[in-house]
Amino acid sequence: MTAPKIVLLPLAALLLVLFLVMPSPARGAAGEWSTNPQSRVRLISPWQVAPRNGELMLGLHFLLSPGWHVYWKNSGDAGFPPSATFQPAEVLGAPEILWPTPRRFQLPGDLVAFGYEDEVVYPVRAEIKPGIALPATPAQTSDAASSDPAPPAGILHDVLHDVLHITADLDYLVCQVDCIPFRYTLTLDQPLGDAPEGDPATATLVQTWVDRLPRIAREIPGVRTGAVLDASRQGGPDLEIRVLGVQAQAGKTDLFLEPHETFDAGRPRMRAVADGLVFHVPVRAREAGKPLPEKTSIAWTISNLTAKDGKPFNLEARREVPVWTQGGAAPDPMREPAAGGAADRFPRQLLRAFLGGALMNLAPTVLALLIAAVFSLRLPGTGSRAGLRGTGLRENAAAAVTGVVGGCWAIAGLALLGRRAGVAADWPSLLQEPAVGALLAIAAALLALNLWGLLELPLPSVGATRAGTGRHLLAGLSTVPLALAWPVPLLQEPIGAAFAHGPAAVCAVFAMVGFGLALPYLLLTLVPGLAGRLPVPGAWLPRLREGLGFLAGGSTLWLLYALSRRVSPEGLAWIELALLGMSLLAWLRSREGARPAARFVFVLGLAACAAGALWLADHDRLTPRRLAPRPATVQQPMTSNTIQGG
Amino acid sequence: MRSKGKLFSSLAVLALAALPALADGVVGAAAPAFTLKGLDGKSHSLADFKGKVVVLEWINPNCPVSNRHAREKTMTELVKQHGEVVWLGINSTSPGSGDFMKPAEHLAYNQKYGITYPVLYDESGQVGHAYGARTTPHMFIVAPDGKLAYNGAIDDDPPGRKAMNARLNYVGHGLDAEKGGKSPDPASTKPYGCSVKYQ
Numbered sequence: 089m090t091a092p093k094i095v096l097l098p099l100a101a102l103l104l105v106l107f108l109v110m111p112s113p114a115r116g117a118a119g120e121w122s123t124n125p126q127s128r129v130r131l132i133s134p135w136q137v138a139p140r141n142g143e144l145m146l147g148l149h150f151l152l153s154p155g156w157h158v159y160w161k162n163s164g165d166a167g168f169p170p171s172a173t174f175q176p177a178e179v180l181g182a183p184e185i186l187w188p189t190p191r192r193f194q195l196p197g198d199l200v201a202f203g204y205e206d207e208v209v210y211p212v213r214a215e216i217k218p219g220i221a222l223p224a225t226p227a228q229t230s231d232a233a234s235s236d237p238a239p240p241a242g243i244l245h246d247v248l249h250d251v252l253h254i255t256a257d258l259d260y261l262v263c264q265v266d267c268i269p270f271r272y273t274l275t276l277d278q279p280l281g282d283a284p285e286g287d288p289a290t291a292t293l294v295q296t297w298v299d300r301l302p303r304i305a306r307e308i309p310g311v312r313t314g315a316v317l318d319a320s321r322q323g324g325p326d327l328e329i330r331v332l333g334v335q336a337q338a339g340k341t342d343l344f345l346e347p348h349e350t351f352d353a354g355r356p357r358m359r360a361v362a363d364g365l366v367f368h369v370p371v372r373a374r375e376a377g378k379p380l381p382e383k384t385s386i387a388w389t390i391s392n393l394t395a396k397d398g399k400p401f402n403l404e405a406r407r408e409v410p411v412w413t414q415g416g417a418a419p420d421p422m423r424e425p426a427a428g429g430a431a432d433r434f435p436r437q438l439l440r441a442f443l444g445g446a447l448m449n450l451a452p453t454v455l456a457l458l459i460a461a462v463f464s465l466r467l468p469g470t471g472s473r474a475g476l477r478g479t480g481l482r483e484n485a486a487a488a489v490t491g492v493v494g495g496c497w498a499i500a501g502l503a504l505l506g507r508r509a510g511v512a513a514d515w516p517s518l519l520q521e522p523a524v525g526a527l528l529a530i531a532a533a534l535l536a537l538n539l540w541g542l543l544e545l546p547l548p549s550v551g552a553t554r555a556g557t558g559r560h561l562l563a564g565l566s567t568v569p570l571a572l573a574w575p576v577p578l579l580q581e582p583i584g585a586a587f588a589h590g591p592a593a594v595c596a597v598f599a600m601v602g603f604g605l606a607l608p609y610l611l612l613t614l615v616p617g618l619a620g621r622l623p624v625p626g627a628w629l630p631r632l633r634e635g636l637g638f639l640a641g642g643s644t645l646w647l648l649y650a651l652s653r654r655v656s657p658e659g660l661a662w663i664e665l666a667l668l669g670m671s672l673l674a675w676l677r678s679r680e681g682a683r684p685a686a687r688f689v690f691v692l693g694l695a696a697c698a699a700g701a702l703w704l705a706d707h708d709r710l711t712p713r714r715l716a717p718r719p720a721t722v723q724q725p726m727t728s729n730t731i732q733g734g
Numbered sequence: 735m736r737s738k739g740k741l742f743s744s745l746a747v748l749a750l751a752a753l754p755a756l757a758d759g760v761v762g763a764a765a766p767a768f769t770l771k772g773l774d775g776k777s778h779s780l781a782d783f784k785g786k787v788v789v790l791e792w793i794n795p796n797c798p799v800s801n802r803h804a805r806e807k808t809m810t811e812l813v814k815q816h817g818e819v820v821w822l823g824i825n826s827t828s829p830g831s832g833d834f835m836k837p838a839e840h841l842a843y844n845q846k847y848g849i850t851y852p853v854l855y856d857e858s859g860q861v862g863h864a865y866g867a868r869t870t871p872h873m874f875i876v877a878p879d880g881k882l883a884y885n886g887a888i889d890d891d892p893p894g895r896k897a898m899n900a901r902l903n904y905v906g907h908g909l910d911a912e913k914g915g916k917s918p919d920p921a922s923t924k925p926y927g928c929s930v931k932y933q
């Protein structure tokens with residue numbers, strides 16, 4: 089018996105040592121490094137525990153030996169950019185590699201390359217689809233049943249074992265003067281949970297490189313850029329790119345063009361002008377004798393600019409650039425239509441804004457409020473024919489128009505203030521914010537309660553004894569937040585162009601959106617007789633209002649469904665309970681015989697429920713914050729018993 | 735007369751090389767004339783192949799991307815499929831570069847990978863610059879009328895991840911088009927690979 093013991097003891101010790109020195113499977117915020125003499129690369133995540141669904145910003149983290157570089161999306165004269173396919177595609181979709189602003193490398197033979205040296209993180213934007221069962225991870229399969237190494241994929245795991253096994257099949261070329269291609273399969277086991285927990289180190293790293301992504305030119309207040317390609321010049325075609333509202337950083341500012349299917353580009357020359365910079369790039373058509381297009385899509389990135397407020401930034405723009413072949417002076421690059429509102433195109437943008445605003449009347453909540461409010465315009469004198477001809481109807485409708493336009497201007501003012509504070513979020517992005525989604529759901533729910541007669545709001549209603557235009561003004565104002573939940577694609581271009589143009593254009597465009605949204609009231613203001621064609625209100629009107637209440641209620645459900653992708657299931661349940669609480673309190677308050685003091689308490693409770701719903705939406709968010717200038721990809725643990733992957 | 739012609743063509747190459755890089759390799763323009771010495775010790779001129787389709791492949795055995803295509807027989811299989819074309823490899827690597835390969839070594843490399851077509855030395859890089867060759871491999875098709883018909887990559891798969899039959903071989907498509915009396919489409923693409931190791 090002693091002999092086997094002698095053999096077994098060293099064996100056990102060896103196994104223990106092996107166990108201790110064996111690399112543990114990559115888990116959480118960073119995968120294992122794949123290493124070669126020229127570079128190291130790994131897959132990283134800003135999350136120890138990532139949200140179960142929504143955006144997941146991963147990173148391809150490269151460390152490069154001195155003198156070696158990897159490439160930007162346009163590699164320059166040689167090389168090629170890294171490419172990767174990510175799995176599981178059924179959960180992650182097709183993640184997109186994002187490209188931080190590069191630098192220029194000079195190679196022998198007057199060749200150039202665009203890329204990164206020393207260190208780079210390519211941010212990778214993935215979206216975890218909701219409601220997808222996670223495939224089993226290798227660790228789980230070996231734990232579960234060693235005799236059956238291949239359990240069926242797609243089985244649902246216990247919540248404590250939700251780990252997303254991410255792989256990236258990566259190809260890249262690393263060059264000094266020589267180049268070496270590498271291919272690796274990078275892995276990362278990403279725990280998912282309802283209590284997202286950031287990893288301070290990797291989150292900072294990913295954020296550092298997200299910050300080095302060029303900013304979209306149209307989203308930068310006070311900055312404009314445009315280009316023209318002058319193909320009529322005797323010395324060869326010249327691409328002129330102008331960027332205004334910026335200054336160059338001495339010796340650092342550079343221009344990078346994305347590959348173009350028709351033209352090759354040479355080395356840019358830069359000069360400073362009164363309000364910005366002008367670049368001239370010699371270009372050449374790749375094929376001789378081929379007719380040039382009238383316009384061509386050109387994308388450029390400009391590095392190391394300084395804004396008027398002194399802040400450094402990188403800029404990115406893509407424009408339909410006119411190709412000038414007629415001789416004489418080429419048109420002004422800033423007149424390019426897509427550059428953000430050339431003067432001759434502005435009336436068209438205003439018309440689009442008006443039409444977009446008018447379309448928003450078809451949004452369910454807006455429609456419900458509109459139908460209910462239009463019949464109440466006849467006040468004073470419910471249903472009386474006198475009301476139609478009297479000044480009351482015209483005044484009430486004008487008050488509603490004023491309310492709508494005022495509401496639009498208030499939104500424009502908030503957006504301008506936000507941009508001045510450095511928070512440049514567009515409308516669809518704002519709607520991704522859980523608190524904004526919850527606010528819109530609350531607004532729709534309040535309207536439903538009002539239409540069902542459970543909650544008296546300072547809105548016009550049939551049978552109201554109080555006259556006055558104030559309620560119609562408020563009805564107009566209320567229309568705006570209700571309309572915000574339904575972004576109309578038609579409006580995105582005029583609004584984008586307006587912000588590129590300046591505050592006056594923003595005011596003009598938002599006024600037109602307002603007039604469009606207030607179109608029914610506007611018509612009644614101009615032609616009060618139209619109201620005479622509406623059915624005379626009768627006993628059916630309260631029933632219509634109650635029916636419209638279901639339209640508003642349906643909108644609430646839709647908004648809650650949209651919210652389900654951005655807050656945890658438990659958070660959503662609490663928000664729904666808060667809305668139910670609001671309804672209960674509204675019903676209690678509406679009972680006959682309720683004392684004034686009790687009614688006041690019920691209103692306070694209702695407001696508390698609404699505030700609670702907003703707080704819950706923000707607290708139980710699954711998606712990274714988009715509104716802050718530096719998105720808080722790191723969230724502190726919300727509970728002490730953090731969920732760990734299995 | 736012959737030496738005068740040679741001098742003239744050399745001057746033409748020099749003049750072209752002196753122009754900015756953007757003046758080179760335009761599809762539809764006349765392919766720059768050249769006379770270069772091959773591994774076989776013989777001189778090869780583009781003018782010798784007038785009336786034929788000529789493929790020019792910028793090659794560097796020490797470039798892993800060029801080498802991958804040798805291992806995968808991308809070029810040699812195309813040469814077999816298109817016996818009607820003249821295929822020339824051109825190595826513009828400067829003798830001062832670590833990638834430079836002496837003729838004996840280059841011949842051994844060619845034998846190893848079944849490269850039977852002539853490989854020409856362009857040590858000064860003048861011909862490379864005249865064509866605007868930037869990468870290894872960088873491919874050109876010269877049509878029978880002496881004009882450039884294609885300038886760009888060998889295929890659409892820079893990392894070489896796809897199966898051979900799943901890749902879009904631009905040169906193969908271009909040669910098929912030339913065979914049918916048509917022009918290659920696309921006629922130009924972005925080449926990929928190592929940079930040409932010029933002086």
